[in-house]
Structures are given as C-alpha cells and as structure tokens.
Amino acid sequence: MGAGRRGLGAGLVMLGLLAVGLGAYWLLTRPAPLSGAQLSGALAAAEAVEAGGAATPGASGLSGQQVFDAAGCASCHAAPGAEPADRPVLAGGKRFATPFGTFVAPNISPDPKAGIGAWTDAQLMNAIMRGISPGGAHYYPAFPYATYGRADPADIALLVAHLRGLPADATPSQPHEIGFPFNIRRNMGIWKRLFVDHDWVVANAAEPQIARGRYLVEALAHCGECHTPRNALGGIDRGAWLSGAPNPTGKGRIPDITPRGLSWSEADIANYLKTGFTPEYDTAGAEMAEVVENLSKLPETELKAIAAYLKSLPAGSEGTGDGAK
Amino acid sequence: MRHSSLLLAGLLGATVTATAVLGAAHMDPKALEDAVAARQAHMKLYAFNLGLLGGMAKGEVDYDASAAEAAAANLSALASVDQTRYWPEGSDAEALKTRALPDIWTKMDEFETAQDALIQATMSLEEAAGTDLAALQGAMGDVGKSCGGCHKPFRKPE
Incomplete structure (x- = not known):
C-alpha cells in the first residue's frame, strides 16, 4: 500500500462526495x-x-x-x-x-x-x-x-x-x-x-361565499404577497397570514387586514374595493389604488366574497417568524 | 337650464384651478401652514358629504333622493372652488406636516388635469344622485377614481 494509492483513494472519495453533492443540488433545485x-x-x-x-x-x-x-x-x-x-x-x-x-x-x-x-x-x-x-x-x-x-x-x-x-x-x-x-x-x-x-392557508372554508373569497384572495388577487410578513429568506409566514408587514420599499407598514387590524364592515370592505373609498372617505393610495383599479372591474358578488373571507379570518394570529411549511 | 349652468360652473372651475399657483419665495411659514390647514379642511368637507352618499350606496342609510342630490351638489360646488391660494410653493411634505408631494409643483399640468377629473365626476354625480339608488351607486365609482387620480401620484403614502 503506497502513499500514492491512499492519496488516489481519498481523491476518489472526495470526487464521489462532490458528485453526490452536485447530484443532490441538481435534484433539489430541479424545476417541477x-x-x-x-x-x-x-x-x-x-x-x-x-x-x-x-x-x-x-x-x-x-x-x-x-x-x-x-x-x-x-x-x-x-x-x-x-x-x-x-x-x-x-x-x-x-x-x-x-x-x-x-x-x-x-x-x-x-x-x-x-x-x-x-x-x-x-x-x-x-x-x-x-x-x-x-x-x-x-x-x-x-x-x-x-x-x-x-x-x-x-x-x-x-x-x-x-x-x-x-x-x-x-x-x-x-x-x-x-x-x-x-x-x-x-x-x-x-x-x-x-x-x-x-395548500389553502385557510384550510376550512365551509361557506360557499367564504370559499369563493378564499379562491380570489389566495389564488388570484395575491393579497398575501404584501399583507403577510416574510422571513429572512423572503418566505411567507403562513402563521401570520394577512396580519400586516413592513413595506418592502422600507417606508411605513402594509396594514393588518385580519379582523384584528381592520374593523371595517363587510359592506365597507366591498365598497372600498369597488370605489377606493375608506369608511372615512379617504381614498386608496399607492399600490392599493392600482389594486382597486383592477378589482373594481369584478362583479360586486366577488368583492363581497373577498370581504366575507377577510372577516372570517382568525383575529390576532401572531407571526411565528418562520415561513417554512 | 340647470344643466347648462352646471356645465358653465364646471368649465369656470376648471379654468380657475388651471391658473398659476402663487409663487412662494416670500411666504412666511405661518401662511404656508394656513394653506395646508385650508386644504385639509376642504378635504373634510368632501368626506362629510361623501359620507352620506356612501352610506346610501352601501345600504347603511336609507336612500333619500333630495338629500342625495343636495350632498352631491355640495361636492360639485366644492370641487369647483378656486384653489389658487391653497397650494403655495413650499407647502409640501418635505417642509410641513402634510402628505402633499413636491411633484405637485413640478407637474402642475397633471395636477390640474386630476382636479378637472374630480369636477367632471362630481358633476355627473350631481345629475345621478337624485335619480335613484342604482344611478348614485354607479356614479360613486368614478368619483372614487378621480380622488385616487390625484392621491395616487401626488400624496405621500402613510
């Protein structure tokens, strides 16, 4: 057993580990x-x-x-x-x-x-x-x-x-x-x-109107992308769903729209999404003005479904800071 | 008759708001703060009248044609008020406790166009508000859009 052979063996093991590592990386990062x-x-x-x-x-x-x-x-x-x-x-x-x-x-x-x-x-x-x-x-x-x-x-x-x-x-x-x-x-x-x-964030939505609102909010309108906090890697914190988050631009906060943070009635919410008016008759600003621009084109029944879904959310969900599922 | 006088008032309002804003090189701070206070009071008057119409549109207040028409007429009148002295240069978010962005003074044409949209939308609202609830609801959307048309580009987010 010469030193040369041992060195070769160690080198092969290293190469093997590298190959396994690369293979694992390739598998883990493969598009699905x-x-x-x-x-x-x-x-x-x-x-x-x-x-x-x-x-x-x-x-x-x-x-x-x-x-x-x-x-x-x-x-x-x-x-x-x-x-x-x-x-x-x-x-x-x-x-x-x-x-x-x-x-x-x-x-x-x-x-x-x-x-x-x-x-x-x-x-x-x-x-x-x-x-x-x-x-x-x-x-x-x-x-x-x-x-x-x-x-x-x-x-x-x-x-x-x-x-x-x-x-x-x-x-x-x-x-x-x-x-x-x-x-x-x-x-x-x-x-x-x-x-x-x-998976749906709100697992149980027995009422058809709330299920409809869940579809619009969780699958299309992507409210959670801004209104839910993210962890250090940018993963959504599902435990703090829609409970507000720092504004990614660095200025101010994006509001909590669970019942804890939003006391508006269902009619208030639907009206806001239709006209941009808050219950105090201030108007939607910044990015939300564009959201209203889009959502106001939907039938009123859809806006009411969004409102019903938001009002059905558990109030006071606390962020875990952990966005991993 | 009523219609043409409305139109005249609207055009007049548009022309007046389109006139130059006061130069402010020599305005003292108190005068600037007064202008901000006047603006904010004016906004409160919009909100007060919109409150009644919005309550009806949402079904929280019973629809009353004459009350709706009166509130809408107020809005239309408020939108046409001459605002020349409301917006002295330097009365912006960088200097004072206001969310008015400095862009107002660098993009005055766009600012005035946005104001004209409010005049038009409130005139339509005045015509619709006394007709029936559905007409009122329909016209409210455009008023909301015209408010946002100015707030979105020219008001600092909270």
Missing part, C-alpha cells in the same frame, strides 16, 4: 412543472369556453378578462405611470425595490421578440403557476406564482388566452438588479421547496 394531464385538461377546457366568445365565463365563473383583473397582472406589468387606458399594454419596466435587490417587471405583451408572443400555452401556464421560464429557469417570487399555483388551471388557461389578445409592445425587458446568492436562479429551486405551498 405542471403535469401533461393538468395542462391538456386546462387548455382543452379553456378552448371550449373561448368557443363561446372572449367574455364567456369558465367553470369557476370568471372570464379570461376577469381572471386578468382579479390576478392584478396590469398592476406590475403595465409600464410605470401608465394611464388607466394604457394598462392593457403589458410593456413592463416597473421597478420593485426589495431587501434582496431590485426586480424589474418584464414585458409580457404578445410581442414575439420582447414579450411572450412566441411562447406555447404550456410554457405560459408553467410560468404563471410554477414560476418556470420556457428555458426551464426558476423565476423569482416577486412574480406571485406561489399564489397563482393555487388557481384552477382552467382559469389560468383562460388568462393565457386573454394575454394573447392584448396589444403588443416592443420595449425590451430589463434585467433585475440583485446580488449573490439570489442572482443564481437555480438556487430558487430550493426556495420553492421551502416556501411554495399550494
């Missing part, structure tokens, strides 16, 4: 797209609905336009400062400062080069519901795919059809400005494993 059955079922359902015209509601009761409004796509993807009339033009460019860096909303208009015009339906579905790019890279959760992943795939298929009908814009998307380790997209696979949880 929608299944073929989920995709084909949803796309076929959407196609059948669209045959009745663009405004036809799908099985969930929402049309593609209404899914678009409820999901608030234009709030982030319209050009910064776009007039309401220009908001169907999803040219991107809006900047979002966060503790992890600045994210820039991309162009998702149907332009074949700058936007999503050349993507397949399946690629769009996986982008929206699983945060996976057509090239298989992970998106950052500034894009609320963790929320949209709870949606009925048939609704997202209607949304995809709606996006394709919006005006094209050739403005190129700008790169995000983020630092290590978040600049390595592959790492977001681990983030997804830790923090993306497609």
Whole structure:
C-alpha cells in the first residue's frame, strides 16, 4: 500500500462526495412543472369556453378578462405611470425595490421578440403557476406564482388566452438588479421547496361565499404577497397570514387586514374595493389604488366574497417568524 | 337650464384651478401652514358629504333622493372652488406636516388635469344622485377614481 494509492483513494472519495453533492443540488433545485394531464385538461377546457366568445365565463365563473383583473397582472406589468387606458399594454419596466435587490417587471405583451408572443400555452401556464421560464429557469417570487399555483388551471388557461389578445409592445425587458446568492436562479429551486405551498392557508372554508373569497384572495388577487410578513429568506409566514408587514420599499407598514387590524364592515370592505373609498372617505393610495383599479372591474358578488373571507379570518394570529411549511 | 349652468360652473372651475399657483419665495411659514390647514379642511368637507352618499350606496342609510342630490351638489360646488391660494410653493411634505408631494409643483399640468377629473365626476354625480339608488351607486365609482387620480401620484403614502 503506497502513499500514492491512499492519496488516489481519498481523491476518489472526495470526487464521489462532490458528485453526490452536485447530484443532490441538481435534484433539489430541479424545476417541477405542471403535469401533461393538468395542462391538456386546462387548455382543452379553456378552448371550449373561448368557443363561446372572449367574455364567456369558465367553470369557476370568471372570464379570461376577469381572471386578468382579479390576478392584478396590469398592476406590475403595465409600464410605470401608465394611464388607466394604457394598462392593457403589458410593456413592463416597473421597478420593485426589495431587501434582496431590485426586480424589474418584464414585458409580457404578445410581442414575439420582447414579450411572450412566441411562447406555447404550456410554457405560459408553467410560468404563471410554477414560476418556470420556457428555458426551464426558476423565476423569482416577486412574480406571485406561489399564489397563482393555487388557481384552477382552467382559469389560468383562460388568462393565457386573454394575454394573447392584448396589444403588443416592443420595449425590451430589463434585467433585475440583485446580488449573490439570489442572482443564481437555480438556487430558487430550493426556495420553492421551502416556501411554495399550494395548500389553502385557510384550510376550512365551509361557506360557499367564504370559499369563493378564499379562491380570489389566495389564488388570484395575491393579497398575501404584501399583507403577510416574510422571513429572512423572503418566505411567507403562513402563521401570520394577512396580519400586516413592513413595506418592502422600507417606508411605513402594509396594514393588518385580519379582523384584528381592520374593523371595517363587510359592506365597507366591498365598497372600498369597488370605489377606493375608506369608511372615512379617504381614498386608496399607492399600490392599493392600482389594486382597486383592477378589482373594481369584478362583479360586486366577488368583492363581497373577498370581504366575507377577510372577516372570517382568525383575529390576532401572531407571526411565528418562520415561513417554512 | 340647470344643466347648462352646471356645465358653465364646471368649465369656470376648471379654468380657475388651471391658473398659476402663487409663487412662494416670500411666504412666511405661518401662511404656508394656513394653506395646508385650508386644504385639509376642504378635504373634510368632501368626506362629510361623501359620507352620506356612501352610506346610501352601501345600504347603511336609507336612500333619500333630495338629500342625495343636495350632498352631491355640495361636492360639485366644492370641487369647483378656486384653489389658487391653497397650494403655495413650499407647502409640501418635505417642509410641513402634510402628505402633499413636491411633484405637485413640478407637474402642475397633471395636477390640474386630476382636479378637472374630480369636477367632471362630481358633476355627473350631481345629475345621478337624485335619480335613484342604482344611478348614485354607479356614479360613486368614478368619483372614487378621480380622488385616487390625484392621491395616487401626488400624496405621500402613510
């Protein structure tokens, strides 16, 4: 047994460990797209609905336009400062400062080069519901795919059809400005494993109206993305659901909208989402004004469902500071 | 008759608010604070009248056509008030206890356009409020949007 052979053996073990480590990393960070059955079922359902015209509601009761409004796509993807009339033009460019860096909303208009015009339906579905790019890279959760992943795939298929009908814009998307380790997209696979949880946060919603509100809030309107605190890695703290959070821009707090923090009646909440008026007749400001801009287009029954859901939340849920599931 | 006088009042209001804002190089701090107080009092008057209409729209207060029309007429009158002296330069969030952003003075055209939208929306509300509850509810949305149209770009978030 010479020293050379021992050295070779140790080297092989090291290489082996490295290979196992890389393999584990590869497995843990691998994207997990929608299944073929989920995709084909949803796309076929959407196609059948669209045959009745663009405004036809799908099985969930929402049309593609209404899914678009409820999901608030234009709030982030319209050009910064776009007039309401220009908001169907999803040219991107809006900047979002966060503790992890600045994210820039991309162009998702149907332009074949700058936007999503050349993507397949399946690629769009996986982008929206699983945060996976057509090239298989992970998106950052500034894009609320963790929320949209709870949606009925048939609704997202209607949304995809709606996006394709919006005006094209050739403005190129700008790169995000983020630092290590978040600049390595592959790492977001681990983030997804830790923090993306497609189960409902409110497990029991027996009343149909509350279940409807839960669908709108937890799967489309993504209220929780701003109104719920996050842990140090940016994972949502489900134990403190909708109980308010620091503003990621660093200024002020985003309010608690559980009954502990929001004493408004259901009618007050529905009216606020319809008109932007608070019960004191102040008006929605900042990002919330854009949320109202979108949600006010939904039928009043949907806004009342959101209100009923919010009023049904447990009051006084305390944050655990632990966003892991 | 009533309609055309309304329109005239609206146009007049739009023209008046579109006039130049006072230069403020020599305004003393007390005068600036007074302007902020006047603005905030004016906002309270909007809220007071909106309170009744919103209560009706939400179904918390019984709909009363003449009371609704009166409150809406107040709003329309308030929206058309000459605000030239309300907005002296320097009476912004950086200098005083107010949420008025300095952008008001650098983007005065946009600020005035936003004010004109309120004049238009309250005029429509005045026409709708006395008709019936559904018409009132329909017109309230545009008033809310026009409030937000100014608050969103020109008011500092809390």
